[in-house]
Structures are given as structure tokens and as C-alpha cells.
Amino acid sequence: MEKPEGRFGSGRFGGRLTWGAAGPCEDSARTVGLTPIPSTSGPPGNKSRFLPRTPRAWRELIPREEEVVSPGEESVEALLDLVRSPHSPWALLEGSSAEDRFLKELAIQNPLVLKDTFFYSYFRSLRVVDKQVNLVDKGLLKFLKLEELVLSANQIKEVDAINLPPTLKVLELYGNKITSMECLCAHPPPRLQHLGLGHNKLLGPLESLYVTADHWPNLVSLDLSFNDLTDLQGMIASLSTLQHLRLLVLQGNPLGLVPYYRGFTIDSLSRLCVLDDITVSPSEKYQFRGLSHHGDLLACEAQLVVTIGNVKGVPDTSILDPDPGPQGPFISYSYYVTYGFVEDEEGEGSKYGGVLAETVEPAPRGEPLGQDVRQEPSEGREESVESGPSTPSGQREDSLASGASAPPPWVTDSAEELEALAKLRPRADPRLGPSAGTVLFSTTRKPWTDVIPCNYEMQHSLRDLVPLKAFLLAGTTVTIVEEKILSWPLVPPPVDIVSPAKKGKGEKDKKGKKDKDKEKDGNDKAGKGEKGTAKEQKASKKKELPKELRQDPPILRVLGSGLLALEPLLAGESLVSSVCNFGVIRTPEIDRLMFLRDLKKNKKAKNVLEAGKSKTKVPASLEKKKSAFAIYESDYQPQPLTVEVQIQLNQCRSAEEALRDFSL
DSSP states (O other): OOOOOOTTTEEEEEOOOSSSSSSSSSHHHHHGGGGSSSTTTOOOOOOOOOOOSSSOOOOHOOOOOOOOOOSOOOOHHHHHHHHHOTTTTTTTTTTOHHHHHHHHHOOOHHHGGHHHHHHHOOOEEOOOOSSSOOOOOOGGGOOTTTTTOOOOSSOOOOOOOGGOOOOSSSETTTSSSOSSSSSGGSSOOTHHHHHHHHHHHHHGGGGGGGGGTTOOTTTOOOOOSBOOOOOOHHHHHHTTTTTTTTEEEEETTTGGGGGTHHHHHHHTTTTTOOEEEEEHHHHHHHHHGGGGGGGGGHHHHEEEEEEEEEOOOOOOOOGOOOBBBBTTTEEEEEEEEEEEEEOOTGGGGGGGGSSSSOOOOOOOTTTTOOOEEOOSSSTTOOOOOOSSSTHHHHHOOOHHHOOOOOTTTTTOSOOHHHHHHHHHHHOGGGGGGGOOOEEEEEOOOOOOOOOEEEEEEEEEEEEEEHHHHHHHHHOEEEEEEEEEEEESSSOOOOOOOOOOOOHHHHHHHHHHHHHHHHSSSSHHHHHOOOOOOOEEHHHHHHHHSOSSSSEEEEEEEEEEEEEEEEETTTOSSSSEEEEEOOOOOOOOOHHHHHHHHHHSSSHHHHHHHHHHTOOOOOHHHHHHHHHHHHHHHHHHOOOOEEEEEEEOOOOOHHHHHHHHHBOO
């Protein structure tokens, strides 16, 4: 081990610890006040009480009672007071144990005892945490009574078990880079009772071969959490040979994501008392009785259900658009929510019907965020010019249609022209695409309302559990998207063009027709006012709207996007429920226009406006409506953009449910 800074037992050592020919006495003892003073870690000491460097007779080293302490030295009682006083700079640290006090006082009362042999035989616990240790050598064998060894949060890849003291009862190697337990099983400590290997890189079905009673006959507690173990049946079969096992931690492994994991483990290990830090209750044992006999019939897959609820705080952008003319454009808006999810490599994601599923394509570099993006139609989607003349499948649509290998006409040999074309092409917002290793799913498009109900629910079933674990650790990105579509009439409305020569004749004909129409319909129009004519004009305009429209490619805009943490599903939680808050994006101007529009929709509000114009007496009820806008402005609080998201990991509650829903 490479001179790590460590902690022996409960006594803190800030110096260096050497594993080799030289013992740890000189370097480590200095930091707890065990060496001559002056020292920064202890009170002023007495030089005459320590062994000299020159050889002298042993009798000369024993201080005589009649000797008087020199003025430059402190008495033993004074030094002990400095150590024991809480206000002293050499006082023990808060939380120090009785061993700390004993060593401090021993260094003052009898410093001659502090030798290498004392340290190696005294300490029973050694902790070296987060010190970049990458090797465990035979220096540990010098600790004759060592029972606890903690080497967590280091860089250890393998541990040669022959270098571990046989007296060990506790071995913790959390947070290292160990890929297999095979190295520990070559010569394991026979008395070991607790083994902690959580947060390593254990992977593969062969790891179950190294957790049997042949290697760990006295093991009581085992922690293999947050590795990449996938073979639940094989692991439980090996653990069942450990007759003394009472505490087991397997959460954070892919095998813990299957719905029947807890029930199958409890029924298979009847002596188990605590599983994943949760006490095994008698009711659990009763509910899952008999499940262990049907392990081969259970499908090894995880099921997660994604639910997306209401979206709030979306601004109605259409209120800023001008009224369309007869030639368009007619603008429509819709809103939807997207999220990424991992998919099995077999391509089972294709079974999801009615949702948006896109393959992963890396987003172009240097693209600005938050801009409107014009999405190409799905039938004619083309690759960016920068990516070359071929798509990920190797061919373009033009090449497929013509059967030729020549590049399309828009691809040129000039790099400058390619760069110029790339600048003109709209750049996609990377938040609109899936992240690496995931597929993008989407809710159905919904029109704008103050509260947009998505009513979305999707069940994801996956058999490849290792990528699922990595996905849950990374989380998923939830995005709210606005889709804007411009529609145009296929055939523009006809426009009459009258030549100057026929203009006079046309005007006379029109005059005659108008006079005849006035005489004919005079009686009909007598009982109708301007209001009726306005309605007829609106109706005629509606009739003139074209029935067939041509749609431009949709323009997509990201309203809000954020990461949803899913790690609690690995840590034992069955549900992650969150209201994703993306902040306020509605402006006061849009909210004011929306409020006025809602007032106009109300007939009573119209009466209020008309009463204000005519200066007539307004009823008290209408006066209240009239002051609504003033109240709105005084109490105005913008609503943030939010969306309700839930992701639930299915878990069986009984053996019957597991056999009914997950039998092969």
C-alpha cells in the first residue's frame, strides 16, 4: 500500500503510513502527540523522558525521584491537564473514543512503550478511506490482532487475499474498481463475518460462484449493492449455502429491478432477517411462500410505467398572431411532452404504437438553444449537408429512387458552398432529440388550454437490465414542445381583373344590378339592421375559406426542458413522482391579452364595455365585472411552466401475482 493517510481504529492519524520494512511508529505516532515536543499535534513535551539517539546504559535512562524537572520542561500532571482540558489547543477532537484518550495519555506517561511492536499488536481496526490506494501488500500481515479493515473509496482493482490478516472479521472495499470476487476467494480470511463490496464493478453470472459457504463459512452480513449483477436465480442459489447469513444488500443491481426480486429472495433465504436495510416481516414470508420453487418459470424482465399528467403555465402564443387573410397563412398550435427511455437491443421498442419513437442521432455541434426549428416532413427527412451524402442507413431517398450512386444535386464538391448551405439550413435544438442510448417518446398533440391534460400512460418492459440500470442512474430528460403549423390554400382565391376599356361598361352594369337588388330586397332589409349585415358578411367570409390546405413543415419550439432523477428506483423506491418546474415563460403582455380575450368571451363583459362607451348607468353587478381587470392587475402572479410526471417500477406483492403476471 502506497503510504496512504489513514485512520487507525478510532484514533486519527494525519501523517503518512508506510507499508514496508519501516514500521508506522515514527510517522503515525507524531500526529497524536506521541513524539517529543515541539510538535503541532500535542502539548509541550519533555525531551529527557524519551530515548536518546546515543547508546547509554538502561539504568541511566530511568529518572530518579530526587531529580527536579528543569524550568524548560512541563510536569506530567501539567501535560495531562493540557490534553484533558476542552479549551486546550491539544484537546481531543470531538467524537474521539476512549482509545484516543488512552494513547494521548500513554504518550505522556510512558512514551518508551510506543514502539512498532506495540502498534502492530494494539490496533484492531484500520481505516484508509479515499487515499488513492491501488495495492494491498503483505505489510498488513504485521497487524497481529487486526479485526476490521476498511479500504473504501480507493482505486483498488484486485486484492490478493493472501495478504489479508487471518484475524479479520470485517472487510469493507466499497467504491473501488473490483470487477470480480475471484481474487478474494483464493485465500479468504476464515473468520470473516461481514464483507462489503458495494459500488464496485462486479459483473457476470460467474460472480455467484464466489459467494458460497466454501469460501465464507462464517459470513453473517454481505453487501453487494450497486454492482452489475443480473443472475438472480444463480446468486440466490449460492447464497442459500451460507448458513449464518442474516443481512443481505443487493439493491442497486440490475437483478433487483425484476418485479419478484424481494419475494423470491425472502422465500429462498429463510434465515434472512434484513434485506436491503428493511426487516423481513413474517407477513412477507407468508405472502411469498412457495415462490422459490418456481424460479425457472419467471421471466427475467423489468416493467416500468410512465404517466404524464397536466401541463400548466403554457402561454397562448396564438394571441399575438394577426388574423389570417383569404390567402393565409392559417396558423395552428399544439403542445406535447417528450421524454427519453432506454430500449432493448432486440428492437422491442417498435411495439409502441401511437407514440413518437426516434433513433439516436448526435445533435450538431454549436447549435443555439431556444430557437424555433422547422422540422422536415417525416417522409422526406434529409440529413444535414455537413454529414455528407449518405444517411445512417447508407443511402438517400434520391439514390434509392433513381438507382444511381451519384450524389443528389444539392451536394457539391466545394467546401465553401457546403459551409454556406449549412449556415442557411435551420439548426435543430438538441433538446428535441433523444440522448445517447435512448429512444424518444411523446404524448399526443393537444391544443392550448390553461391546463393541458396529457392523459398519457406507457408501460416499458425490458429484458436487458444492465443498460436499464445505467439509464436510471443518469435520469431522463422531460421536454415540453410547442408545434406551430402554417397552412396555405392549395388554390389561391380568384381575383377579377377588369381592363380599362371595359371598366365604364362594367360600372354601369353594376349600378343597374344594384338598383334592381335594392328594389327587390327593400322589404326584406327593412327589418334588419347593421348587425344582420355583419353576420352575413362573416358567414360569406367563412364560406370563402378554402377547404383544402397545404401545410408547411412544423416549427418546433422548446418551452421547457429538465432532467428527472430516477436513481431512487435503484435504491429501493417503487415510485418517482415529480412536478417538473421549468420557471415562468409567460410574459405579462400575453397574460393581459389572454385576460381581455376571456372577458370578451363573456356576454356580461361585453355589456360592461358597451355600457362604458354609451355612458349609461351601469348595474352594480356589471360594475364588479368592470373592476375585474383592475383586480387582475393588482393580484397578478405569473404561473410557472410545470408538468406532472410519474415513473413507477412494478413490484409483485404476492407469489400468486408473480406467477400470474410473469410466468414464461
